[in-house]
Amino acid sequence: MNVMNSIKMTIVICLLMISTKTFATETEFGGIGSFLKKDGSKAYALKVFPNTPAAKAGLQDCTQILEINGQNVKKMTFDEMVSIVRGEIGTSVVLLIKDGKEKKEITIIRDKITPPQIKDEKFLIHWKQIAPEGFISMGYLNNSRKYSARLQNEIEIRNYWEQRKEYFKNGYNACLTYPKSDQSACLINLVNREIQKTENQRQVELQQQAIQQQARQNFINTMNQIQTNTNLNNINNSLQMQNMHLQNTNMQLFNINNSINRW
16 A cells, blocks of 8 residues: 555655646746846846847836836845746736936837847858957947946947947958958968957056056145145144243243243
């Protein structure tokens, strides 16, 4: 009897595992099709990709997001924010956004999102040798004064690499017009030239950082010297005040002494 019960329990557990596995396989998760970013305590949709749920719902680039499904984003981490935005395909997510000076809610139906890809794999192989990781393919991002200085600088860097990619694409296409026997040499020279250009710019950047660091240190040293001089002046003024106090005390003692002598 115990053996039969054990067999039945095993069968039930197996059926539950199969059922759970089937349900997990059939459940697909999607998103809204927007490049989200935390900027301190604020959150923005930096870029809305075309033909995505976000674009169809009317979400615009550079839009500030205040709440996601009724939850304030101020104290959310980026990962927490993304985990709420993502969900089962066909379900909705509600964003409270700031449109100018007004606030409004938009409802977006999650769907399967395919990230934009560079279709030319051969071009991508060469470009990856030049561009830093994370700057392979994102497209231009609109900048905004409402972003923090840090985020504006990050966007400028991203857009710089997008521009570099376009220039490199022109050179790449030019190499493909050569006879096939010469294309490989042309592409190698093109890649090496871009790598050298990047290295030269890196050296210039390091030199600029060193100059800026030295300038900051000089400023700190100057401020410290000013503070030291101020402290010395304060000490000198204090000594002068004490000296004047002593002189007044001596004068009072002198007057008292003269008064005593007259008596």
